[in-house]
Amino acid sequence: MSPTLLQLLFGSLMLLTYGLIAFGLLHKTVAALLGALVLAALAVALGVIPEYDQIHEILGHDLNVLGVIIGTSILVDLAGQSGLFHFLAIKVVKKTGGNPIRLFLALQLFTFALTAVLTIVPAMLIVSGLVLVICRNLNLPLTPFLLGIAFASNAAAFCTFASGLPTLMIGSAAKIPYVQFLQVSLPFALVSLVVCYLFTRRFFRTDLQAPANENEARRLRQTVEAFDEWALAPDRGAFIRAAGILFLTILGFAFAGVLHLGLDYIAFGGGVLMLLFHGKSVEKTIAKVNWTVILFFTGLFIIVGLVKEVHLLDRIAASLTSLTGHSVPMAVSLFTWFSGIASAIVDNIPVAATMIPMVPGMEGIPHEPLWWSLVLGSNLGGSATPIGSISCVIALHALEHEGGIKLGWGRFLAVGGVLTIIQLALASFYLIGLFSLGLMPSLS
Amino acid sequence: MEHREDKQIQKNMEAFEAALSSGKAAREAASFRLKGVLAAFDGSNQDKDVLGVAKTLASQLHIPLFLLPSPHTGEPEPKGLDLEATLEALNREQIQAEGLLHEEKEAFRGILEAIHRKKPDLLVLPSPFGHDLGELGQTTLGTVVEVTISKGQCPALIVRGTLSDPTLYLSRPHLIIRDEVEADNKALAIAEILLRSFKREELVLTFLKPRGAMAQEEWETRKNQGYDQAPAELLPLLEGGPSSLLHRLLSQDPPLHIRANLLPEDHFSPAMDETGGRLHILPFTFDQGVLPEFVHSFVLRTLDPVLLVGS
Known part of the structure; x- marks a missing residue:
């Protein structure tokens, strides 16, 4: 079979898999595994790979990503069991005195911080549970709060290497040192959060009002002050141990490069320490690791690896290079906006997985700004549509099932879509500016 | 969204609701006074x-x-x-x-x-x-x-029984904790009042749990280890109970001497264990307005006075 036909066949099967995921026709893990099985069989039969063992080599390149996911899963689950995050959540809420405007800001800030440390899913599950209880008890509207934390969570997903799965994949593939995240993506994550707060605050201005009078303010204050944070963290020893191990792990991520260790080693180290000092039931904890995500990634890595073997992604990269005319601003804009828009339609993980192999193929253009475009675009794009990111899916699910409010695409796009356009535009300017001013650190 | 994520939101909501009701109960209990x-x-x-x-x-x-x-x-x-x-x-x-x-x-x-x-x-x-x-x-x-x-x-x-010296009993409270948030808090507040009034510093706690509440393995290692266990070891067993008040009692100066034990609910007999000769304080929640069966059998199994705190 000619190379072009092979590229067409493999490319179509990859797009078909993404279509099954995007339209929810199959569970994303089943779709990814099925796609991997079909492509692997075709690759062997059509001689794309000399022997089946090469599949293991393809998968081997991404084992570090799987290691980080497993290690942090154990760490986060056990730290969560100690009540640490619930405790902090209540502390934050109490500080606001129940004032809806302060609460709106505090919850976005807290979600941002929690996502930076735990990734989107665990952070959103904790904070959306809190939002539902708070809004119910304070008689506050659910929509602004749930959407606000979902957008804040997306803004935080590129704070550090381990804040989001696409970030982890891109960071791993590009071998971006942890400290560069603090230099490049963290400052812009903070800018995105400010934009998110200001925009959502303005959009929901009629829903978010300060207490009408002193009596109302007192009622709100008394309700939030009634929360007993220690009720969720009865074992102070475990609580302190969990906080300590979590802190050490974050420190480990930051210094992994200096120590010549992989991030998967640090994540596993944190997970094992947690099992040693806090694990009540090792088997239960390990069973709670999100194996659905691990298997989804496994399937996806095989699909993208095999599509790469037929040089389809190199070909697309070469076309993109000529399209941009080797211009960095053009390439940055293209990568930021394309990854952003694609992530709004399909899950941002397949988008990142597919675009990662294209960056090395962009010859004649510095790769650093492209990696960062991919990091920012794939994470920010998730806020654009109701299906763009898991944070929006969780927020809308909670809104519908617990609040009985079904938010249509139109209303969602009016807030999420517009916010994403602003954030993607700012991201493009930021990266182009950073590169033009020579402030973007290079990757050795 | 995955089913397990949906369940996790529910679980988190329940946890925050429990924190809210526990806090309300603790606040109410903290202001509780015996006035007559x-x-x-x-x-x-x-x-x-x-x-x-x-x-x-x-x-x-x-x-x-x-x-x-x-x-x-x-x-x-x-x-x-x-x-x-x-x-x-x-x-x-x-x-x-x-x-x-x-x-x-x-x-x-x-x-x-x-x-x-x-x-x-x-x-x-x-x-x-x-x-x-x-x-x-x-x-x-x-x-x-x-x-x-x-x-x-x-x-x-x-x-119950004949009390030659009531002070002996009243100054030695034995609090039974069964994860009855509101009643637990009130019962603990009463125990604290008694200890302060009689100038005593020792509170005995029994954590009663149904067998299904913990894995068999954990039961075997933790149950009935005697009353000389540090309460901090057993506090994690509380599920939204009077944790706030207990922590306050543990951190007060001078700290209250708390001795605690964990026992299975179905095998606990106040007449048989070493807590005898004390005032048993039993918090409970009314079962549709009537006393739960557990309260009846508890009172009938001891010859010590029993203080029932319902909610």
């Missing part, structure tokens, strides 16, 4: 023990004592308490006491009427056990006690 005690008599030999307990409480806590004699049965010689003589003796001991009379024929109506009128924070009652109640008396607390507790909504101290 009502002693109800039934004309039996136990009246003197009831009086002994009520008098000790009133004297130690410096609160008024209301005495409610048994209803007049029409017999020429009223049994039990001589109200006038008792009031005189109490006044001599500088205890603020007041006698209450009622026309109600049924004892529990008289008690409820007194609770309504005087609003005591604690009720002291004789136990029907040992009275001539036949089989009924052997298996239940008796109508008067049950109706009074469930309708009176007032903590009730049931006097």
Whole structure:
């Protein structure tokens, strides 16, 4: 079979898999595994790979990503069991005195911080549970709060290497040192959060009002002050141990490069320490690791690896290079906006997985700004549509099932879509500016 | 969205709701004060023990004592308490006491009427056990006690056996924690009041859990390790219970000496373990307005006084 036909066949099967995921026709893990099985069989039969063992080599390149996911899963689950995050959540809420405007800001800030440390899913599950209880008890509207934390969570997903799965994949593939995240993506994550707060605050201005009078303010204050944070963290020893191990792990991520260790080693180290000092039931904890995500990634890595073997992604990269005319601003804009828009339609993980192999193929253009475009675009794009990111899916699910409010695409796009356009535009300017001013650190 | 994520949101919501109700209960309990005690008599030999307990409480806590004699049965010689003589003796001991009379024929109506009128924070009652109640008396607390507790909504101290020295019992509270958020907090607040009044520093706790609450493996390693365990080891077993108040007690200066043990709910017998000779404080939640079976069997299995704190 000619190379072009092979590229067409493999490319179509990859797009078909993404279509099954995007339209929810199959569970994303089943779709990814099925796609991997079909492509692997075709690759062997059509001689794309000399022997089946090469599949293991393809998968081997991404084992570090799987290691980080497993290690942090154990760490986060056990730290969560100690009540640490619930405790902090209540502390934050109490500080606001129940004032809806302060609460709106505090919850976005807290979600941002929690996502930076735990990734989107665990952070959103904790904070959306809190939002539902708070809004119910304070008689506050659910929509602004749930959407606000979902957008804040997306803004935080590129704070550090381990804040989001696409970030982890891109960071791993590009071998971006942890400290560069603090230099490049963290400052812009903070800018995105400010934009998110200001925009959502303005959009929901009629829903978010300060207490009408002193009596109302007192009622709100008394309700939030009634929360007993220690009720969720009865074992102070475990609580302190969990906080300590979590802190050490974050420190480990930051210094992994200096120590010549992989991030998967640090994540596993944190997970094992947690099992040693806090694990009540090792088997239960390990069973709670999100194996659905691990298997989804496994399937996806095989699909993208095999599509790469037929040089389809190199070909697309070469076309993109000529399209941009080797211009960095053009390439940055293209990568930021394309990854952003694609992530709004399909899950941002397949988008990142597919675009990662294209960056090395962009010859004649510095790769650093492209990696960062991919990091920012794939994470920010998730806020654009109701299906763009898991944070929006969780927020809308909670809104519908617990609040009985079904938010249509139109209303969602009016807030999420517009916010994403602003954030993607700012991201493009930021990266182009950073590169033009020579402030973007290079990757050795 | 995955089913497990949906379940996790529900679980988190429940946790935050529990934190809210625990906080409300803790706040209410923290402001709880014993301002008056009502002693109800039934004309039996136990009246003197009831009086002994009520008098000790009133004297130690410096609160008024209301005495409610048994209803007049029409017999020429009223049994039990001589109200006038008792009031005189109490006044001599500088205890603020007041006698209450009622026309109600049924004892529990008289008690409820007194609770309504005087609003005591604690009720002291004789136990029907040992009275001539036949089989009924052997298996239940008796109508008067049950109706009074469930309708009176007032903590009730049931006097069992013969107490030669009530102080010995009242100053040594044994609190049973069964994850009854509201009642647990109130019960703990009462225990704290008693300890402070009697200037004692030791509180004994029993964490009672149904067997299904923990994995078999954990049960085997943690159950019945004696009462010399550090409470911090057992505090993680609390599920939204009085953790706030307990932590406060543990961190106060000087710290309260708390001894704790974990026991399975179905095998706990206050008569058999080393907590005997104490005032057992049993928090519970009313089961559709009636006393749960557990309370009946608990009271009937001990010869110590039992303080029932319902919510």
